[in-house]
Amino acid sequence: MNVTVTEGPIPVTVITGFLGSGKTTLLRHLLRFPELSDTAVLINEFGEIGLDHYLVRQVDENVVMLASGCLCCTIRDDLGKAMRDLLDRRTNGELPFFGRLAIETTGLADPVPILHTLLTEPVVDQAYRLRRVVTTVDAVNGDAHLARQPESAKQAAVADRIVITKTDLATADQVAGLQARLKRLNPSAAIFLTPSQTLKPDDLLAGAGFATVDKTDDVRAWLSAESHENHAHPVGPRDVNRHDDRIAAYCLVFDEPMDWSAFCVWLTMLLHAHGQDVLRVKGLIHVPGRPGPVIIDGVQHIVHAPQHLDRWSDGDHRSRIVFITRDIARDVLEASLRTFSCAARAIEDTDRDLPGERVASAAGGQVGGRPFRRASAPFWMS
Amino acid sequence: MCMLCGALSMGRHWAEKDRDAPLRRRERRVRIRLLNRVLGHYGMNAKLWDRGYMLGLSAGPSIRAETLGNLWLEVERVSGRRCDPLDPVLIASLSRASTTQS
Numbered sequence: 001m002n003v004t005v006t007e008g009p010i011p012v013t014v015i016t017g018f019l020g021s022g023k024t025t026l027l028r029h030l031l032r033f034p035e036l037s038d039t040a041v042l043i044n045e046f047g048e049i050g051l052d053h054y055l056v057r058q059v060d061e062n063v064v065m066l067a068s069g070c071l072c073c074t075i076r077d078d079l080g081k082a083m084r085d086l087l088d089r090r091t092n093g094e095l096p097f098f099g100r101l102a103i104e105t106t107g108l109a110d111p112v113p114i115l116h117t118l119l120t121e122p123v124v125d126q127a128y129r130l131r132r133v134v135t136t137v138d139a140v141n142g143d144a145h146l147a148r149q150p151e152s153a154k155q156a157a158v159a160d161r162i163v164i165t166k167t168d169l170a171t172a173d174q175v176a177g178l179q180a181r182l183k184r185l186n187p188s189a190a191i192f193l194t195p196s197q198t199l200k201p202d203d204l205l206a207g208a209g210f211a212t213v214d215k216t217d218d219v220r221a222w223l224s225a226e227s228h229e230n231h232a233h234p235v236g237p238r239d240v241n242r243h244d245d246r247i248a249a250y251c252l253v254f255d256e257p258m259d260w261s262a263f264c265v266w267l268t269m270l271l272h273a274h275g276q277d278v279l280r281v282k283g284l285i286h287v288p289g290r291p292g293p294v295i296i297d298g299v300q301h302i303v304h305a306p307q308h309l310d311r312w313s314d315g316d317h318r319s320r321i322v323f324i325t326r327d328i329a330r331d332v333l334e335a336s337l338r339t340f341s342c343a344a345r346a347i348e349d350t351d352r353d354l355p356g357e358r359v360a361s362a363a364g365g366q367v368g369g370r371p372f373r374r375a376s377a378p379f380w381m382s
Numbered sequence: 383m384c385m386l387c388g389a390l391s392m393g394r395h396w397a398e399k400d401r402d403a404p405l406r407r408r409e410r411r412v413r414i415r416l417l418n419r420v421l422g423h424y425g426m427n428a429k430l431w432d433r434g435y436m437l438g439l440s441a442g443p444s445i446r447a448e449t450l451g452n453l454w455l456e457v458e459r460v461s462g463r464r465c466d467p468l469d470p471v472l473i474a475s476l477s478r479a480s481t482t483q484s
Binding site: 259260261262264265266267268269270272273274289303304305306328332333335336339340342343344345346347348 | 465
């Protein structure tokens with residue numbers, strides 16, 4: 001395996017899933033592959049993984065190296081500290097180079113605090129970048145978990161990859177039904193079946209993730225509005241006592257460009273009021289004046305730094321935003337965003353009607369042919 | 383740290399992370415006007431201040447909000463009202479203002 005020299009943030013994959021859903025089995029399977037030689041894995045306890053067969057050497061009480069070259073490390077105190085320690089030890093040569101990190105959330109049902117650590121803790125937020133969330137769901141008990149455990153539905157809703165495990169212990173109808181239910185919860189997550197499919201590390205860990213997407217085509221692959229429309233509503237009446245029935249995934253499409261300020265004001269207000277119930281927001285936005293779309297990606301209150309692409313890949317410049325929400329109706333959300341967008345457009349139209357005032361107030365603008373302020377004036381003077 | 387008010391700076395909020403400075407300046411102008419439309423519903427207003435916002439009631443001291451992220455918390459704390467973009471009363475108010483303006 002060629003070692004990948006990572007100059008930018010280290011990509012992170014979070015592996016989550018309900019108790020007994022097969023996270024550890026999945027991880028043990030992946031750790032056998034030589035392709036993971038440049039990967040560090042953070043887990044709670046070595047004993048849970050059963051690494052004896054793969055162990056090459058023990059670096060210290062918290063770090064072991066496996067036959068594949070992968071580093072396996074325990075989280076002793078807290079995740080942020082463990083991630084900073086790994087980085088420090090890699091930098092000063094105590095640990096071999098690793099180009100990516102996988103975190104297994106044993107015993108932690110809610111993956112969002114991990115994402116919070118990744119995005120807000122000092123050093124961690126600069127040195128690491130979340131690439132994807134992988135969720136395991138048990139083919140035999142998954143239906144019951146989704147119905148009765150809110151954490152299970154959330155894990156599936158925030159996933160980029162879903163692995164349905166133990167398909168050999170369930171009937172074909174059970175597997176098909178669970179797959180359809182997960183597709184409805186999260187239409188854009190790729191779903192894999194094990195052990196019927198032999199998973200390779202690249203299936204789950206490689207490829208462009210949300211935070212590293214740099215091509216509009218990648219974005220379109222997970223934004224296909226048609227799949228969201230088809231899967232938005234379950235067959236039959238909704239049962240509000242089933243946790244996943246309260247969750248809906250839908251894609252809002254806007255033909256007109258959307259003012260970035262309108263979107264920011266609106267989304268910050270929405271997440272303030274309903275962050276717990278906005279399980280995922282991701283999309284591409286056509287902002288006037290920009291050469292390419294702005295990519296937005298958030299999980300509950302956590303929003304990645306938006307990515308500003310430098311071009312569109314084709315002539316379809318509509319804004320498309322996928323929401324996975326709990327107890328928030330699509331039409332209410334859409335009407336709200338459209339109202340904010342219209343309000344911003346009305347403000348812009350007013351500004352355009354007053355060209356003299358606009359030029360005079362802008363840093364770098366001119367009045368009577370002479371500069372009003374230097375173009376280098378600080379932005380807050382605008 | 384802000385040399386005027388001594389406030390410690392936080393990392394850039396996602397809504398403020400933009401490489402294109404001229405576009406950012408223009409968008410901040412639209413942003414503050416849109417914010418004032420929304421805040422008017424809660425009896426408040428806002429001005430740009432350093433990298434954040436200064437919030438005010440019609441009568442009373444000003445309160446600083448570092449980012450859009452914590453601005454809504456401050457508005458709720460001061461106004462005593464819940465800030466919710468899905469509130470049909472707020473939506474109706476914004477729609478009326480946009481219609482009147484056009």
